[in-house]
Amino acid sequence: MWRRQMWGELMTGIGFRKDFAEEFLNSEILLPDFIEVAPENWIGVGGYWKKQFQQALDRYPLFVHGLSLSIGSPDPLDLAFLKKVKTFLHDTGARIYSEHLSYAKCDNAHLYDLLPIPFTRDAVKHVSERVHQVQELLQQKIALEIVSYYTPVAPEMTELEFINEILNTSDCDLLLDVNNIYVNSFNHKYDPYTFIDGLPLNRVSYIHMAGHQKVSDDLIIDTHGQAIIDPVYRLFDYARSKLQRDVPVLLERDFNIPELKELQEELDHLRTIRKNAIYPKVYATA
């Protein structure tokens, strides 16, 4: 229904954070192809931060990743805020708008975090209906992110079935957060590679990569506060080779921000994996 954007070379991005904005903009240490922001953090903002944001927009294409759409909430969609998001997407020339397959508002109260939607048939229909409503209002396709979760809630089906059902019944894209799949596979004891095999990878329009924190022998929390670990890079490598096409990838780092050169090293690592997956080495054979 909606036309997919052409990405060109906008392939490896960074979440633009106030914590490192000034150094990022005043140096050549961290060099992404694009930046990503949450519209909630920038809509209606003026003064110093507007100037910083404008400087970033002058240099980098923007991807937008929302926090408060609450697509799986029992509460009605906040259409007034969604209209502000639409204006923000237009004003900033944003290339993509993605959100989370979760809920963040319930009983008329925002919780400002991502709660897991029950994996139920009625929730599938509910989410699909709302995806349609959002895309109609925005007049563009959205991408939904598979979120990390720490407990299922009254499940009638598996996580994979739930996601596939939503994608089957919604005309939206998929944001493949590779770290979340790793975290979920650990927390809920399944094979992340098989999970990726079971997804409709032709629907993936965007990838997220991040670090996490193991808080106990049987639980990992998706913190975005650590460097990406090797098993997640390997899963990314696998996903890239399965995709058989280039898709933009974002490095998320929200806490414990390291030196910018460390972030650049992570971007370089992601770029190398991407290139190897898309342009595999050719060996001469006898």
Added chain:
Amino acid sequence: MQLLETTRSHQSNLATYCRTGEYTSIPGVNEKHVHHYRRLVYNVIDDTLRSAFPLTVNLLKSKEWNDTVQRFFSEHPCQSPQVWTMPKEFYTYLDETQPKLLKKYPFLLELIWFEWLEVELYMMPDKESEFDGKGELETDLLVINPEHILQSFTYPVHLKNAKFITVTDKGNYFLVMHRLPESGKVEFTDLSPFLVRMLELLSEQPSTSDDLTSRTAADFSMVPDQELTDQVQVFIARMKEKKLIL
């Protein structure tokens, strides 16, 4: 609406647990891990409020702060989809519910409002203003920086460490807060009632120094003399330097 009542109820139970800590059993939930949701959600609220109200955090005992934040989050349904504006709801909640803490610290509500105004002014959308900044202060039209807030308090929350404010400090305090055009930093200036009125008049429309002085004096049933005119000139020159007057 496609959601069944059971699904809605499970979602509500999880959300309620995150807000209040009161857990109602939900089928399929891993009760060993569910507390992490409560912890993560609460941390967002607490961190955002601490960031907005550092002076209040410094004033209150840990238990007072924690109990107040907990009560706020349990009882108040946060309405803003933008978490950075949520602290304003904390102020409104305290104003409406009037907890006992406000009796112990009668200036607390004003302190919280003062801290919020600084956040609001720092973050608020840019306001355009037409000025060239080149005229003569004594004779040309003066323009006030539109990014300002005039505020009155009954306690000197903007002047004194909150730990040392007592009921004997009660009085009438006026200030203007404004955002510096280049850096975006927020500046505070303590004002007399006369200067407050003068800035109010200036915010209504650009005026000359003499016109402002005579109109303000008239509001106070005063006749402007040379001393008053000189004082106003000094103030205007100072405010021009501070970029409250453009």
